[in-house]
Amino acid sequence: MxxxxxxxxxxxxxxxxxxxxxxxxxxxxxxxxxxxxxxxxxxxxxxxxxxxxxxxxxxxxxxxxxxxxxxxxxxxxxxxxxxxxxxxxxxxxxxxxxxxxxxxxxxxxxxxxxxxxxxxxxxxxxxxxxxxxxxxxxxxxxxxxxxxxxxxxxxxxxxxxxxxxxxxxxxxxxxxxxxxxxxxxxxxxxxxxxxxxxxxxxxxxxxxxxxxxxxxxxxxxxxxxxxxxxxxxxxxxxxxxSSAESASEWQSPPQLLKGKTIAIARDAAFAFIYPANLRCLRALGATLIFFSPLADMPVPATADAVYLPGGYPELHAETLSSAMQWRASVIAAHAAGMPILAECGGMMAITDALVDMQGHSWTMAGLLNGRVIMQKKLAGLGAQAWMLPAGELRGHTFHYSRFETELNAVAHTLKHRPGYNIEKGEAIYQNGNLRASYFHSYFESHPSATASLFLRAAT
Missing domain, CATH: 3.40.50.300 (P-loop containing nucleotide triphosphate hydrolases)
Structure with a gap:
């Protein structure tokens, strides 16, 4: 062009x-x-x-x-x-x-x-x-x-x-x-x-x-x-x-992820990625590498953090279930304390099991106790915001499944409905440095809050 x-x-x-x-x-x-x-x-x-x-x-x-x-x-x-x-x-x-x-x-x-x-x-x-x-x-x-x-x-x-x-x-x-x-x-x-x-x-x-x-x-x-x-x-x-006048947080955020390599799952099962999210991570200083769980590729050894975006894991549950190298690698990454952000389909792929539309149950990576069950009825839809210590990260939810679990949510998003009372949105689950939810984040809405999700928690 x-x-x-x-x-x-x-x-x-x-x-x-x-x-x-x-x-x-x-x-x-x-x-x-x-x-x-x-x-x-x-x-x-x-x-x-x-x-x-x-x-x-x-x-x-x-x-x-x-x-x-x-x-x-x-x-x-x-x-x-x-x-x-x-x-x-x-x-x-x-x-x-x-x-x-x-x-x-x-x-x-x-x-x-x-x-x-x-x-x-x-x-x-x-x-x-x-x-x-x-x-x-x-x-x-x-x-x-x-x-x-x-x-x-x-x-x-x-x-x-x-x-x-x-x-x-x-x-x-x-x-x-x-x-x-x-x-x-x-x-x-x-x-x-x-x-x-x-x-x-x-x-x-x-x-x-x-x-x-x-x-x-x-x-x-x-x-x-x-x-x-x-x-x-x-x-x-x-x-x-001009370039000097246009400098702003969304375009030129502080280099909070400089020197960090983020491994991003990207294939037909993990295809829901805002181009702006990749732009934001790069602007924060991160190096991005991509891998395919569907091809049974492991989390790259050079990764400092993992991003599992949404997509269609329910259409590829059998393949993901048999991808033993992928499953072992994400389990090992979690055990090593690597920050992992799992959104919607990404969360579904790391629960104990995924039950597809036909009622078949497929074993997933097992980092979150519980199972995801597909359903014909829409389970979540709308704009929401995740209040993090660094600030408000905006985004949305849209899914046709439910997560059956005994885990307690560490937080909930808030629904964006001007003129209505504040309502709880999606549950946020945490297991060590793993954070998972049905919520899809739009990273450029708050780059500093985004960066916090890919950094190891202070010990």
Whole structure:
């Protein structure tokens, strides 16, 4: 990917050592989940990329799976934007840096446009970004116009247009377009015979779908854009501070992990890692090395700490159960006092046993007494915060299993629900220098607190 020429996109602001950068930016939202936001965002990203445009995609709120699919569609890394979890300054900086290197920035919203606190609408308003609504037209026609006007006027937001999803025919698209009144119908996406595959936590990871690029290219071809309406969308301008002015805790934290090597499990069973988490650990001075428990790789001998992120251990329980070298190595690392952080799927893999959806029980590493049982009902969802001595580490939870244990939690996260009483969130378990929970941490929300999880406790 080539960079924009600074001469054509950057202007020096008077009186400050600061440039401005511009790009076409839209936030893609809907009335609810299930309207096809991710499919439409992926189709649009791939379509624009095939046209030769430089596309950067962001995902609103906590998510691991959609960003991987959107990265495949756009060809560029996908980071999280969230006014609470990532914070306003970091979100502003990421958008500005993206605008310096992209023609188009797409921000996929979360849930419905006004759902949550802060909501996708709040994010769009904070940065002056126009909204494009994806509306499922499969069971309606003219009513799409009414929904669009409701979304525009409730906020209000700058509703730049609508992309109608699951259109049955050109005649169907015409009826929708005629009902839009003064709201542009930017495009339409026909019903998909070969859609993006899903499972209990969301989309299937791209590497598990052999023909994923064919699916994405087909979606791009099925997306019919009104080029005049799309090209008429205004660009958004962002301030890009100089390197000296942009220094901050989230970008340049103290080198608390300098000289430390962190071993990170990364494979199909441990795939849920925010790119920002890796960036944060490196900014803290750590050297990162990766290994695959599924391939029965042991914890690397050079490691000073271990990070076991979330993923799909329930889909690979038999393989993990038989990975004797991996199990022995993590047991030995724990016995040696090595700091270990295990999040959600990472925690599941170090309990005594994991019971899959079929009721089969598989032996795990056994560092936490108890067993994890998969279930069809959602067991935990939402933004939460972990209060550590060094500060508040923000993140989220999302899981379809429960941990049956007699262990006592050493702490609980707190649910982020503005306007409600403070509620306990996920249990935090500790065994020596091992900390484990269903909670997924966003490390850049507090780098110093993050560093404390990978340092040996004082003795």
């Amino acid at each position: 080539h960079s924009k020429k600074a001469s054509s996109h950057k202007l020096v602001s008077s009186g400050k050592s600061m440039n401005t950068v511009t790009a076409k930016v839209v936030l893609i939202s809907a009335i609810a989940s299930g309207q096809g936001k991710t499919t439409t965002t992926a189709a649009l990203a791939r379509k624009l990329r095939l046209r030769g445009e430089r596309v950067v995609v962001f995902k609103t709120g906590p998510d691991f799976i959609d960003p991987v699919m959107l990265e495949r569609a756009s060809g560029a890394a996908v980071h999280s934007l969230d006014l609470w979890m990532t914070g306003l300054p970091a979100s502003q900086a990421m958008l500005a840096h993206a605008a310096a290197n992209a023609d188009v920035i797409l921000i996929e919203g979360v849930m419905g446009l006004y759902d949550g606190n802060p909501s996708s609408a709040d994010l769009a308003s904070a940065f002056g970004v126009p909204v494009v609504a994806v509306l499922d037209a499969s069971a309606m026609a003219q009513t799409v116009g009414a929904l669009a006007m409701g979304l525009r006027d409730f906020g209000p937001v700058n509703l730049a247009g609508v992309i109608a999803n699951r259109i049955a025919s050109p005649g169907h698209a015409t009826m929708v377009a005629q009902a839009m009144r003064d709201i542009p119908l930017l495009g339409s996406l026909s019903r998909q015979e070969d859609a993006l595959p899903e499972r209990h936590l969301g989309l299937v990871l791209p590497e598990e779908v052999g023909h994923i690029d064919n699916i994405l290219s087909t979606l791009a071809n099925q997306l019919i854009l009104d080029d005049d309406a799309w090209n008429a969308l205004p660009s958004t301008t962002f301030s890009l501070p």
